[in-house]
Amino acid sequence: MTEAVQRSGFWRATASVLRKLGFSGRGLVIAVPTLWLLLFFLIPFLVVLKISVAEPMIARPPYSPLFVRGPDGGWDIRYTFGNYAYLWQDSLYINAYISSIRIAFFSTVFALLIGYPMAYYIARSPEPKRSLLLLLIVLPFWTSFLLRVYAWIGILKTKGILNAILLKFGIISEPLIIMQTDVAVYIGIVYTYLPFMILPLYANLVKLDDALLEASADLGANPVTTFFRITLPLSLPGIVAGSMLVFIPAIGEFVIPALLGGPDTLMIGKVLWSEFFSNRDWPVASAVAIAMLVLLVIPIMLLRLAQSKQEEA
Amino acid sequence: MKRGFFLPFVAISGFLFLYIPIASLIVFSFNKSKLVTVWGGWSTKWYGELFTDPQILGAAWISLKIGVISASLATVLGTMAALVLTRFGRVRVRGLLTGMVTAPLVMPEVITGLSLLLLFVAMEALIGWPGGRGVMTIIIAHTTFCMAYVAVVVQSRLADMDDSIEEAAADLGAKPLRVFFDITLPMIAPALISGWLLSFTLSLDDLVVASFVSGPGASTLPMVIFSKVRLGVSPDINALATLIVVAVAIGITISWFFMRKKVT
Numbered sequence: 001m002t003e004a005v006q007r008s009g010f011w012r013a014t015a016s017v018l019r020k021l022g023f024s025g026r027g028l029v030i031a032v033p034t035l036w037l038l039l040f041f042l043i044p045f046l047v048v049l050k051i052s053v054a055e056p057m058i059a060r061p062p063y064s065p066l067f068v069r070g071p072d073g074g075w076d077i078r079y080t081f082g083n084y085a086y087l088w089q090d091s092l093y094i095n096a097y098i099s100s101i102r103i104a105f106f107s108t109v110f111a112l113l114i115g116y117p118m119a120y121y122i123a124r125s126p127e128p129k130r131s132l133l134l135l136l137i138v139l140p141f142w143t144s145f146l147l148r149v150y151a152w153i154g155i156l157k158t159k160g161i162l163n164a165i166l167l168k169f170g171i172i173s174e175p176l177i178i179m180q181t182d183v184a185v186y187i188g189i190v191y192t193y194l195p196f197m198i199l200p201l202y203a204n205l206v207k208l209d210d211a212l213l214e215a216s217a218d219l220g221a222n223p224v225t226t227f228f229r230i231t232l233p234l235s236l237p238g239i240v241a242g243s244m245l246v247f248i249p250a251i252g253e254f255v256i257p258a259l260l261g262g263p264d265t266l267m268i269g270k271v272l273w274s275e276f277f278s279n280r281d282w283p284v285a286s287a288v289a290i291a292m293l294v295l296l297v298i299p300i301m302l303l304r305l306a307q308s309k310q311e312e313a
Numbered sequence: 314m315k316r317g318f319f320l321p322f323v324a325i326s327g328f329l330f331l332y333i334p335i336a337s338l339i340v341f342s343f344n345k346s347k348l349v350t351v352w353g354g355w356s357t358k359w360y361g362e363l364f365t366d367p368q369i370l371g372a373a374w375i376s377l378k379i380g381v382i383s384a385s386l387a388t389v390l391g392t393m394a395a396l397v398l399t400r401f402g403r404v405r406v407r408g409l410l411t412g413m414v415t416a417p418l419v420m421p422e423v424i425t426g427l428s429l430l431l432l433f434v435a436m437e438a439l440i441g442w443p444g445g446r447g448v449m450t451i452i453i454a455h456t457t458f459c460m461a462y463v464a465v466v467v468q469s470r471l472a473d474m475d476d477s478i479e480e481a482a483a484d485l486g487a488k489p490l491r492v493f494f495d496i497t498l499p500m501i502a503p504a505l506i507s508g509w510l511l512s513f514t515l516s517l518d519d520l521v522v523a524s525f526v527s528g529p530g531a532s533t534l535p536m537v538i539f540s541k542v543r544l545g546v547s548p549d550i551n552a553l554a555t556l557i558v559v560a561v562a563i564g565i566t567i568s569w570f571f572m573r574k575k576v577t
Contacts, residue, residue: 030404
């Protein structure tokens with residue numbers, strides 16, 4: 001009893017101190033996360049947008065100011081679309097853009113082809129096997145992504161594990177050159193993002209009503225017809241959500257092409273990185289970032305749509 | 314679909330695909346030879362090398378510090394955001410907050426990193442803060458993207474939770490703050506713990522954002538690992554990976570054990 005009285009006294013005192021300081025608890029809870037995200041998430045994009053229309057300069061910071069004091073004492077706005085024109089004219093950027101879309105697209109297709117049967121298998125497994133398999137899908141998330149990508153170097157390199165095994169069993173006579181090619185990048189992306197494909201598919205397939213499948217079989221449909229007419233259409237939101245969760249991060253990927261790809265592997269994330277760290281051209285790096293964001297608008301909208309469909313179901 | 318041969322085969326191959334790389338790291342961390350194709354016998358010499366490498370140890374310490382602080386900040390801020398979105402009814406900033414909480418989850422890391430760095434540089438030119446980049450700017454960056462994950466985890470827990478108990482407490486005269494600490498907090502505690510752990514893992518693993526917002530003298534563990542493995546396989550990194558996998562496996566097993574106990 002006394003403890004309860006003391007505790008309520010403590011809360012009352014805290015609340016009254018805060019009120020005296022001019023805070024309402026409710027307002028504070030709303031304001032703190034909103035202001036944090038405004039300052040450290042939304043405003044940074046405006047800064048990127050601003051610098052993408054600045055000119056590179058040898059200065060600190062290395063770009064021209066947006067507002068310049070004019071001779072009459074007023075403020076002039078100085079901006080240029082030169083950085084965007086440069087991206088458009090230099091084939092390096094166009095190629096990186098197209099190659100990112102190609103790599104992200106085919107990685108997504110491969111991840112779907114591997115992930116769908118796995119998700120289906122897990123969703124149809126009896127408990128407790130199902131929980132265990134699901135745990136095995138999630139587990140790699142908790143180990144270092146960087147180290148898991150690094151593991152593939154030892155497997156794929158010319159004197160690596162894969163070639164050693166294939167040569168030993170006489171399957172190939174010459175070592176395969178996979179490291180530092182786009183193939184290694186595909187393997188890395190599919191490997192890294194496979195769980196992102198499986199989880200939304202699983203969440204969808206586990207809700208699939210057995211009665212529908214039985215009804216279809218009773219009416220004489222073979223399993224293949226049932227799959228294409230019933231299961232596949234019903235799992236469409238899961239397919240879209242999973243595919244976008246692979247496609248979106250793959251577009252901006254830096255670590256995988258940097259570690260597994262070769263000098264010819266062009267990806268927009270890698271270009272942004274080298275534009276910033278090697279060329280120190282901040283305005284062009286900002287323009288690349290804006291161009292990447294534009295590319296991601298439609299996939300992000302598709303993801304939102306699929307996720308809200310998933311929740312309805 | 315009938316249970317055939319196809320599904321188990323694909324599923325087993327898929328799991329092998331997910332786990333063989335991790336297994337190879339563990340096996341080769343004990344290989345005496347530096348070459349992956351040559352088995353030089355069992356050895357723990359790479360572990361010895363790992364623990365005497367001042368660069369790796371220093372970076373690990375920095376990363377742990379950043380991880381603990383950003384995970385804790387992200388848990389507080391993310392929980393606040395989740396409360397606003399699920400319990401506060403109609404709030405004027407609701408739409409804005411929803412967008413800002415979900416967008417970081419799908420934002421490519423290179424964009425997050427670049428935009429935050431440009432913000433820090435612009436702010437420094439404008440108001441003289443943050444005065445150089447290093448551990449603090451990394452903490453701010455990690456807190457920002459981790460709080461989005463925490464908000465999502467806590468939000469789904471709050472949405473599943475029956476709010477009639479909170480209403481009952483309020484009806485009986487408890488102030489909102491007291492309702493939160495006595496009723497809501499104990500009920501969402503598991504979500505807070507998993508949100509914290511998720512944030513800690515994400516922070517410990519981040520290379521790209523940290524590389525952008527870091528300054529001289531603040532190299533995190535992923536930054537050191539990346540500069541080492543860029544040049545090829547390095548066995549002491551295999552040893553490091555093995556230690557991380559073992560730590561994660563122990564952690565997951567313990568939490569799984571506790572969760573099972575609670576359910577049954």
